[in-house]
Structure formats: structure tokens, C-alpha cells
Amino acid sequence: MGGTEHLSVERVGATLVLTLNRPEAKNALSLPMLVGLYDGWIAADEDDEIRSIVLTGAGGTFCAGMDLKALAGDGMAGEQYRDRLRADPDLHWKAMLRHHRPRKPVIAAVEGHCVAGGTEILQGTDIRVAGDGATFGLFEVRRGLFPIGGSTVRLARQIPRTHALEMLLTGRPYTAHEAERIGLIGHVVPEGTARDKALEIAELINGCGPLAVEAVKASVYETAAMTETDGLAAELARGWPVFDTADAKEGSRAFAEKRPPVYRRA
Template sequence: MTTTELPTEPTVPATDHVLTDLDGHVFTVTMNRPEVRNAWSAEMLTGLAEAWERIDEDEDIRVAILTGAGGTFCAGADLKAMSASRTSGGDDGFTEGLRTRTTTPFEGMLRSRNVTKPLIAAVEGYALAGGTEILQATDIRVASEAAIFGLTEVQRSLFPLGGSTVRLQRQVSYTRAMEILLLGEHLSAQEALEIGLVGRLVPEGTALDEARRLADRIARNGPLAVQAIKRSVRETADMTEADGLQRELEIGMQVFGSEDAKEGARAFAEKRDPVYRGR
């Protein structure tokens, strides 16, 4: 069965605040609170954590896309809900999860979880605070030319707990990372592209279409090879070159001995499209 022949699963909400959709081998996760620019809630982070778990466990899923509903990506934590709950003496769930260091919020925001399959971000509108934080945990990033980025936590005397003080300086230059973290100002999509925070810009309203095009292309590749490449890149990032090359060899040789590797070579010789089964 080819990718285009695979059945389509209708959109089903993981929670009211997260929508998921499996189409062929591509799994799309949509943050769904457009009335508050898809700000994180406890329910949303729970839904995201469940989505990441499914991506890792479901063999039919080869590539995932993360996006936001209503023409915007994510504005981070819901500060209005946090403020209201504190004023009333209650708690908004999100803050309580961070305070008690439960795993769900941190897994949902991809601070303590590394999705094993490629994750593509499709960014429209605002990607602020937690929106820019979760972005750094994705592998490929497509943004609208009108998108706006920024780690604005410091302006509210908050700390970017999504991992940015660790990840950002590894993805852009140290001095640009410190400017972004300490000033808390907005970045245009063009600035984000120039410093390497995103990989490509597209006309407004087309980020998801481009992300899907990339996802479909990746999904046609051998899934074992794709996942092994991501694993090798992640695991060797902080190793010496010698140790990294040794680990790369260990990971890569497992792929070379797979049924899919044999199928790839056989399909090339027979001048046909390969049929990969993840074995």
C-alpha cells in the first residue's frame, strides 16, 4: 500500500485544546485555543503530552507537524488565567504542574521529551514565549513571512522554563541568544530566518501547506533511516568528534542490516518506488 492509498483518520480532539489528525503517515497536532492565541493551559499540555506519546508508539506515524489554530502558533502560558487564579487564591493547573515539577507540563512543552520521529513546526502569526520555546524542540521550522517570535518572559519577571536558556545558545549565536532572552523583544520572521531560528519562510497563510509538503516527502523515505538519522544527530550533539563518529556507526549499521535497506536497493535496481515497512 502506498502513502496515498493509506486510509485517512478524521480529526479527533485529544482534549478540547488539542486537535490531532492522522493522514497517511503524517500526524498533525494543532494547538486549539485561538481565542487566546493558543496560550498553554493545563489541558492543552496534557493533550500535547498524549500526542507525543502516540507519535512515538504508533508505527503508522512517520512524520509529525505541530501548528496552531486560527492563524497563530502559540503565545506561551495563559497569563490571564494565571493572574486570575492567583487573585482568587486558586490555581490554574498549569502553574501548579510547574511548581510541583510533575512530568506532564514539561513533557507537553517538549522540555523533558524528545520525540523520536521528525517534528515539523508550521508557524503563522505569533510564536511568543512558550511558542518560541517549543519551537526549539522541533526539527524543521516553516514560518509565515508575517510570523512574530520572541521570548518575552523576562518582561513579566518570569523565567523561560521551556528550555530556552539551554537550547537557544546552541541553535543561534551566543550573543543573539542573550539579546533575545534578556531584552524580551519581538523578532520578525525575517530576523528569525537570518539567525537560523527557522529554516524557511513562506507567504502568509501557507505555512501548514509547506510543512505538509515537506512531511509527505520525508514520509516517503525509509522510516528506520529517518528515525536513526534524527537519533544520531541528537545523541552526538555534545560528544567529541571521535565519540560521535563511533556512535553514528553503531546507529547507522543497524539501518544497513534492515529489510527496508534491502528493499531500497532492490527498488532502485528495478526502477520502481520502494515500499518500506519499518523493518
């Protein structure tokens, strides 16, 4: 199934579960983790049997941000990871979903710390669930740093600007319930159950037509910066071909016959 020493990969039905697995460091981002993440996104893109992705963290935490010392190469296991970064200097941005968007829906299951680079990766996911003990925030300005993982661009497009600027400029922590209230996450569940809720949502997605799901996700993102007129035209261009697929006919037939549809990505 792939993965690295800091990134575990698991298949749960039609869902690929990627687990940040460096709990002794609060799952701080390391090069092995980033390589594993990038490979996981690509594996999901290329495998038609995978219909959704869940991103979570081991040890009751999501991600405490970037491990700058590890990325510099100190204590890194395996020369091959440095070779991968040299071969693709953009790999870490793709891994963090800054320069790559998987075509399958990505559901974040957050427990514990999801701060700095963790909150930045979160903004690249599509659906977000958090345990009620989770903590969010962009702490970079408190350290004299810049949240260069995309937050100054993405955050104000995802939550109201006043909340985005407060989060960016104060560097303060946010509880799970506050993150839900401002729209950063969609669900708060009892602590320790975020993964279960994410898999529940993934299973609903997995039961839908995969061509339709991927076209809908693509349309939402590609029209986000368009005018309404241009966006509606792009939606028709993206959506009409879905109606001509065998899967669309199967969905209608299954509904009429009162049975579960059998989709074949055709």
C-alpha cells in the same frame, strides 16, 4: 484520534497533525492543551504507521506562551486534567518538548504569534516553517520572568550565541525573516501557507525509510554534546544496524528497479 478541547488531532496520510486550538487566547498554553500535546507525542511514538508530526496553531497564530491563570486551575474544564498533572508532575515539560523528544520528526508550522512559551516549544521541534507575518521572541525578561522552558540551554546551541543572547536579554520581537536569517527557522512562506509547506516536507520524510529516518534523528541529537571522536563512534553504532534491515535492502532494490520503495519497518 484523541485530543482535548484545546488540542486538535488530525491524520494526514502518514503524518499526525497536532493543532493548538485556543485561538480566542492566541493559543496560550492551558492544561487541556498540554495534556493533549503530551498524548499526541506518545501516540505518534507508539504508532508505526505515523512517520512524521506537524505542530501548528489554529486561528492564524501559533502560541502566545503560558497561560498562568489557566494552569493554576481557574476556569479549567475537567477534573481529569488536574488528575493527570498530579499523576505526572513532569507532564507539562514533556508536552513542551523540554523533557521528551519524539522519535518521529516534528515539523513546526508557524503563523502569527510564536512568542515566550511558543518560541520555547519551537526549540524542541526539528524542522521549522513560518508564514511571513509570524512573530517570534522570548519576552520573559520584560516581565521580570525567566524562560524556564529550556531556552537558556537550547537557544545558543541552535543559533549563534550573540543572537541567542540578544533574544533572551532584550525580550524584543523578531519577524519571520529575521528569525530565518539568524537560523531559528528554516523557511519563510506566504502568510497562511505554513501548514501546507510543513505537510510538503512531511510527505518527503514519509517517503523515506522510517527506520533510517528515526536512526538519523536520534544520532543527530545523541551526539550533539559529544566530542567529534565520540560522536563518530556513536554514529557507527547507531548507523551500521540500519544497513542490515530489510528496508535497506528494499531501498537499494527499488532504486535499481526504478520504482518507489515499499518500506515495512523491518
